[in-house]
Amino acid sequence: MSKFQKLLWGCTIAAAQTEGAYNIEGKGPSIWDEFTRKSYKIKDRSNAKIATDFYHRYKEDIDLAASLGLKIFRFSISWPRIIPHGTGDVNTKGVDFYNNVIDYCLKVGIQPWITTYHWDLPQKLQDKGGWTNREIVNWYTDYVEILKEHFADRVKYWILINEGVVCMGGGYFLGVHAPGKRGIRNFIAATHHLLLAQAEGFRVLKQKKDLQVGTAISCTKIEPYRDTINDRKAAIRIDALMNRLFIEPHLGMGYPHEDLPIISRISKYYQEGDLERLKVDFDFWGIQTYTREVVKGTWYIPYLGAMLVRPKKRNVKTSIMGWETYPQGIPYFLERFAKYDTKKPLWLTECGMALAKDEDDQNRIEYYQKVIIGMKSVLDKGVNLKGILLWTLVDNFEWAEGYIPKFGIVELDKKTLKRTMKKSALWLKEYLLNIEL
Numbered sequence: 001m002s003k004f005q006k007l008l009w010g011c012t013i014a015a016a017q018t019e020g021a022y023n024i025e026g027k028g029p030s031i032w033d034e035f036t037r038k039s040y041k042i043k044d045r046s047n048a049k050i051a052t053d054f055y056h057r058y059k060e061d062i063d064l065a066a067s068l069g070l071k072i073f074r075f076s077i078s079w080p081r082i083i084p085h086g087t088g089d090v091n092t093k094g095v096d097f098y099n100n101v102i103d104y105c106l107k108v109g110i111q112p113w114i115t116t117y118h119w120d121l122p123q124k125l126q127d128k129g130g131w132t133n134r135e136i137v138n139w140y141t142d143y144v145e146i147l148k149e150h151f152a153d154r155v156k157y158w159i160l161i162n163e164g165v166v167c168m169g170g171g172y173f174l175g176v177h178a179p180g181k182r183g184i185r186n187f188i189a190a191t192h193h194l195l196l197a198q199a200e201g202f203r204v205l206k207q208k209k210d211l212q213v214g215t216a217i218s219c220t221k222i223e224p225y226r227d228t229i230n231d232r233k234a235a236i237r238i239d240a241l242m243n244r245l246f247i248e249p250h251l252g253m254g255y256p257h258e259d260l261p262i263i264s265r266i267s268k269y270y271q272e273g274d275l276e277r278l279k280v281d282f283d284f285w286g287i288q289t290y291t292r293e294v295v296k297g298t299w300y301i302p303y304l305g306a307m308l309v310r311p312k313k314r315n316v317k318t319s320i321m322g323w324e325t326y327p328q329g330i331p332y333f334l335e336r337f338a339k340y341d342t343k344k345p346l347w348l349t350e351c352g353m354a355l356a357k358d359e360d361d362q363n364r365i366e367y368y369q370k371v372i373i374g375m376k377s378v379l380d381k382g383v384n385l386k387g388i389l390l391w392t393l394v395d396n397f398e399w400a401e402g403y404i405p406k407f408g409i410v411e412l413d414k415k416t417l418k419r420t421m422k423k424s425a426l427w428l429k430e431y432l433l434n435i436e437l
Contacts, residue, residue, distance in 0.1 A: 003379045005435055008387035009428075010072025010113070011065055011409075012350050014162070016048055016120035017396040019078060021055035026091035028084025030120035031130070031171075032399075035178035044402035051397045053417050058101050060419065064410060065393055066108045068425060069432035073110045074349065074389050075101060076118035076162065079143055086122035087139055095150050102154050113157040113389075115216070116144055116201060119167045119178070126179045131172060131190035134269070140197040144204045152208050159286055159349065160198045160205075163218035164246040168194060176400050184262065184303050192269045195249055195278055202280045215250075216286035216349045219243050219333040221326060223294050225309045230297035234306035238295050241304070243333075247285070249278040251340060262303045284386070286349030287333050291323040320356040320405050321398075327351070327367055331374035338383045345386050348375070352391035354398070354405035364409070364424040390428075394419055 016032045023029070036047035054061055065073050079086065081094035105112040117140070121130055125139060144160075152158075161167075170177030173187035198215060205213045222239040224231035240260035249255055254275060257264040294309045301307050311317070311324045319325050334346055353367040371388070378385055395408035403414060409425040412418075421429075 004376050007375065007379075007385065008071045008111075009432060010070050010074060010111070010387065010389040011393040012074040012115075012389045012391050013054065013061075013076070013393055013396070014115070014118040014120075015054075015076045015078035015081070016051075016118065017392075017398070018052045018054035018061075018394070019081075020048065020050040020053045022049045025093040025097075026081075026084055027078065027094060028080035028086075028091075029123040030078065030080045031123055031126050031178035032120050034123050034126075035180055041180070042400055042402045044404050046397065046402040048397040050417075052394050052412055054394075055097065057417065059104055061393060062101070062104050062108060062110060064419060064421075066110045068409075068429045070390075071111055072113055072157075072387065072389060073105050074113035074115060074157075074159070076115035076120075077147060078120050079117065080120065080122040080124075082146060083122065083143060084124075086125035087142065090146055098151060102151060106154060111157070112155050113159065114147065114151060114155050115159040115162050116147055117160065118162040119171070121179070130179055130181075131168065131193050132181075132186055134193055134196075134271075136193050137197045137200055141200045141204055144201040148205055148208060152205070152211060156210065156212055158205055158211055158213045159216045160201045160213065161194060162216045163288060164191070164194050164198070164215075165242060166218045170400075184265070188263065188266045189269050191245065192266050192274075195246065196274065199250065199278050199280045202282065212283040214282045214284040214286055214347070215247075216288055217243075217247055217337075219287055219289040219329065221289070221292040221329040221332055223292065225294050225296040228297075231295065234295045234297035234304075237304055238293070238306050242293075243336075247337075247340075249275070250280050250282065252279045282344075284345040284347055285337055286347045287330075287337060288348075288350035288391075289329040289333050290326065290351065290353075292326040292329060293324075319354045320359070321354045321401065323354070325353050325367060327370040327374060330371055331378050334374075334378045334383050334385060335381065338378075342382070343384060345384050347386050348388040350389060350391040352407045354407050356404075357406060359406075361423040364422070365427045368424065368428070 039045040084091055102112045168190050172181045172190040175182035202213050205211050220242045222235050224235040236259050240256040244256045255263050295306045298307050316324045353364050392407045394410045395406045395412040398405045411420045
């Protein structure tokens with residue numbers, strides 16, 4: 001069997017985007033419940049009160065994944081479903097739900113993976129400052145301890161934080177995601193506390209020696225618009241922000257303040273021993289990449305001195321998200337992260353393509369065919385790639401974009417919640433079957 005045939009295939013979903021059941025059986029409010037209450041913040045004025053109703057239809061979705069030949073089902077835990085107020089009493093019905101999800105995965109022969117945090121912070125903790133409050137390191141550690149107690153006997157693979165730069169950038173700097181906070185001070189404080197929390201969460205889970213614990217890193221290929229010193233330096237700064245800030249402190253390299261001077265302000269939030277506490281040797285890294293950005297230097301953008309050159313100006317076709325679809329970023333980042341540590345297991349824990357409602361799903365098939373070419377190329381170069389998890393199974397609530405982008409390989413009828421396999425799902429099923437033959 002070749003290295004490529006040994007790759008494991010799976011899918012990734014997130015609680016806030018799929019579960020629905022937002023206020024039943026003891027679940028407390030999350031920051032996304034509050035954020036979507038003001039409908040003007042969501043492009044199609046929608047919310048995730050029902051979403052895909054995974055809470056009631058989890059068996060149907062797990063069966064779908066298994067029927068396609070997927071071997072891994074990665075889902076996230078909703079913190080406020082487990083601990084409604086963020087701290088204190090545990091909601092036993094929430095624990096029961098995730099036990100049922102895990103047990104059903106195992107029953108049908110698919111491996112459950114847990115993401116401990118995929119952006120749905122309990123609103124009660126946000127009322128206390130959320131990630132800008134250093135106490136969240138303890139709140140998160142206690143929460144992970146509870147997850148370990150209830151689920152670690154059956155779940156081997158754990159991802160701590162999903163795409164820290166996206167949830168901190170969108171939620172605490174630009175204000176376009178929950179909790180809608182803005183400003184460099186919020187972003188810097190929240191970033192430091194999130195990375196500390198992730199490091200401590202790792203230590204909690206590793207108390208159980210047989211667990212494999214990693215993180216999922218958002219990666220965006222950054223290129224200068226022109227071959228000028230100004231644009232090249234701008235690209236270096238944005239690359240440090242997007243691709244280095246949320247991994248290098250864990251590697252013992254510190255924050256990349258030399259290439260991103262504004263991040264030097266993070267020292268204001270240091271306590272004795274913090275840089276040492278940030279160092280953790282994750283069991284694996286999850287790489288997640290969708291697009292490429294091209295930047296140019298400019299003096300009037302505060303803190304970063306850079307601005308994006310929109311794809312339209314570059315005569316580049318975009319998806320319904322307004323992104324340049326860029327499967328070439330997958331081999332680029334797999335090779336780049338392999339340079340940090342050639343032996344570190346790498347997983348492609350998210351990748352996918354957003355299509356419009358009536359767009360030909362053949363485009364998604366062609367995207368994944370290019371992804372496959374990229375994975376084969378890095379395996380030939382000796383990169384320690386273990387598998388790929390698709391984003392996503394069923395069309396879902398795509399944060400501030402609402403239900404407009406369709407990332408799923410399974411179509412969702414919003415009125416009836418009926419699931420229908422798309423051409424890409426049928427293609428994938430046949431492809432995976434042929435790999436095994």
